[in-house]
Amino acid sequence: MVKVLIADDHQMFVDGLKSLLVEEKDMCVVGEAKNGYEVLEICSHEDVDIVIMDINMPQMDGIQTSRELSKKHPSVKILGLSMYNDRDYISDILKAGARGYVLKNTGKESLLSAIASLQSGSNYLSEEASKTLLNSFMKSHSGEQMLEKLSDREKEVLECIASGLTTHEIADKLFISKNTVETHRKNLLYKLKAKNTAELVNNAYKQRLIQ
Amino acid sequence: MVKVLIADDHQMFVDGLKSLLVEEKDMCVVGEAKNGYEVLEICSHEDVDIVIMDINMPQMDGIQTSRELSKKHPSVKILGLSMYNDRDYISDILKAGARGYVLKNTGKESLLSAIASLQSGSNYLSEEASKTLLNSFMKSHSGEQMLEKLSDREKEVLECIASGLTTHEIADKLFISKNTVETHRKNLLYKLKAKNTAELVNNAYKQRLIQ
DNA sequence: CTTTAAATCACTGTTTTTGGTGAGCAATAA
DNA sequence: TTATTGCTCACCAAAAACAGTGATTTAAAG
Numbered sequence: 001m002v003k004v005l006i007a008d009d010h011q012m013f014v015d016g017l018k019s020l021l022v023e024e025k026d027m028c029v030v031g032e033a034k035n036g037y038e039v040l041e042i043c044s045h046e047d048v049d050i051v052i053m054d055i056n057m058p059q060m061d062g063i064q065t066s067r068e069l070s071k072k073h074p075s076v077k078i079l080g081l082s083m084y085n086d087r088d089y090i091s092d093i094l095k096a097g098a099r100g101y102v103l104k105n106t107g108k109e110s111l112l113s114a115i116a117s118l119q120s121g122s123n124y125l126s127e128e129a130s131k132t133l134l135n136s137f138m139k140s141h142s143g144e145q146m147l148e149k150l151s152d153r154e155k156e157v158l159e160c161i162a163s164g165l166t167t168h169e170i171a172d173k174l175f176i177s178k179n180t181v182e183t184h185r186k187n188l189l190y191k192l193k194a195k196n197t198a199e200l201v202n203n204a205y206k207q208r209l210i211q
Numbered sequence: 212m213v214k215v216l217i218a219d220d221h222q223m224f225v226d227g228l229k230s231l232l233v234e235e236k237d238m239c240v241v242g243e244a245k246n247g248y249e250v251l252e253i254c255s256h257e258d259v260d261i262v263i264m265d266i267n268m269p270q271m272d273g274i275q276t277s278r279e280l281s282k283k284h285p286s287v288k289i290l291g292l293s294m295y296n297d298r299d300y301i302s303d304i305l306k307a308g309a310r311g312y313v314l315k316n317t318g319k320e321s322l323l324s325a326i327a328s329l330q331s332g333s334n335y336l337s338e339e340a341s342k343t344l345l346n347s348f349m350k351s352h353s354g355e356q357m358l359e360k361l362s363d364r365e366k367e368v369l370e371c372i373a374s375g376l377t378t379h380e381i382a383d384k385l386f387i388s389k390n391t392v393e394t395h396r397k398n399l400l401y402k403l404k405a406k407n408t409a410e411l412v413n414n415a416y417k418q419r420l421i422q
Numbered sequence: 423c424t425t426t427a428a429a430t431c432a433c434t435g436t437t438t439t440t441g442g443t444g445a446g447c448a449a450t451a452a
Numbered sequence: 453t454t455a456t457t458g459c460t461c462a463c464c465a466a467a468a469a470c471a472g473t474g475a476t477t478t479a480a481a482g
Contacts, residue, residue: 010316011316011317012313012315012317012319013227015227015231015319016226016227016319017223017227019231020230020231023230103223104221104222104224105220105221105222107223108222108227111223111226151458153458154458162409162410162413163409163410164405164407164409164410166437166438166439167438167439176459177461177462179461179462180460182440182461183460184460185439185440186442189440194375195375195440196375196440196469197407197408197439197469198373198374198375198409198412199374200409201408201409201416202375202412202421205412205421210413210416362427362429364428365429377469378469387429387430388431388432390430390432390433391429391430393470394429394430395430396470406470407438407470
């Protein structure tokens with residue numbers, strides 16, 4: 001009997017999954033969570049085999065939750081779930097301790113085989129997800145890739161830029177010099193491979209640095 | 212017996228909903244669709260009472276599909292569905308002919324009562340959705356609102372701007388003068404209430420003119 | 423057949439961004 | 453200890469964006 005915990009902030013999706021899983025006689029849903037805190041809370045007093053973990057959740061997202069969870073309860077297996085076939089999503093949640101990843105646009109079969117794989121101790125990557133990872137791996141070797149992480153300060157400046165503030169206004173707001181803001185802006189342009197402010201904001205959205 | 216058609220591009224969500232609905236003895240799922248074309252196709256040869264219509268679908272989205280569907284098959288009742296509690300989404304799909312709207316983050320109860328309401332001939336708006344509509348109505352009267360529609364040309368220029376092209380490059384690409392592009396840019400800034408390019412792209416994302 | 427709206431182009435400034443280069447300081451990792 | 457990284461600041465010239473105003477043509481709407 002596989003004990004499953006469903007973590008997703010869309011109640012309707014949870015309800016659907018639950019009704020789908022209880023049909024399987026070797027599975028039971030032992031809990032549901034709307035955010036990361038609830039996942040950790042439930043796992044601390046409940047015996048859970050597998051967490052089906054949506055990546056996009058309010059308050060604490062699936063990535064962060066996976067990190068915490070695999071630290072505190074390494075025996076709990078995490079299956080990453082999301083609607084985006086996004087390199088960063090996949091690699092981030094795998095790095096955070098998940099043992100599998102499936103997309104929401106695949107059917108229940110792939111979900112069930114993912115659960116089976118994880119339960120038997122192996123890993124599971126859906127076909128699309130592995131393609132994406134492989135592609136990005138290729139690219140990373142042809143120099144196309146590389147997404148340098150932004151520092152906290154840079155994210156702060158990025159948000160100011162996106163909200164329409166000029167360099168001077170940002171400088172005033174963050175109590176730093178105009179020159180410093182210009183440097184941050186320059187580094188942001190470089191790191192996000194943008195050639196001007198418009199593309200910067202665009203890329204920031206695409207890479208989900210802003211939502 | 213209510214005959215339901217589920218339209219959503221996430222197969223897993225469809226599978227979940229289906230298994231949830233077949234539990235209800237007075238309902239049956241007569242079809243599923245991954246995009247608008249499939250919805251129209253199915254409705255043309257299948258007897259459908261209610262379409263559960265996700266707004267975000269590839270190729271033809273829920274809004275456009277609802278418009279076509281209520282033109283061709285006005286007897287089919289449409290229940291709008293989305294994860295966003297967004298004024299534009301709600302009002303757009305209602306204008307397009309939907310008779311109800313529920314959010315994915317509400318549970319199955321609200322979905323079932325929505326279906327029941329629609330089947331009995333009345334409308335259904337989830338609590339959050341009606342709040343959102345009401346709020347935006349208030350705002351629209353306090354002058355805060357107003358989202359002037361963009362012309363096709365403006366959208367075209369907007370995309371160019373977001374992808375990082377300069378005024379000069381856009382002019383070359385669209386075979387128009389630099390001055391014209393600047394005028395379009397100016398109008399875009401005005402219409403989206405942005406004070407510079409960064410905020411323009413930002414607001415375009417927020418208002419889902421780019422995704 | 424008008425009135426309106428979209429799309430086009432023009433001129434003239436001012437402000438902001440962008441690119442290039444360089445450097446000091448503090449915290450932290452190797 | 454040394455190397456690296458994040459944050460800070462500086463200067464300057466060229467490019468681009470921004471603001472204000474006005475005007476013509478064409479197509480749709482009334």
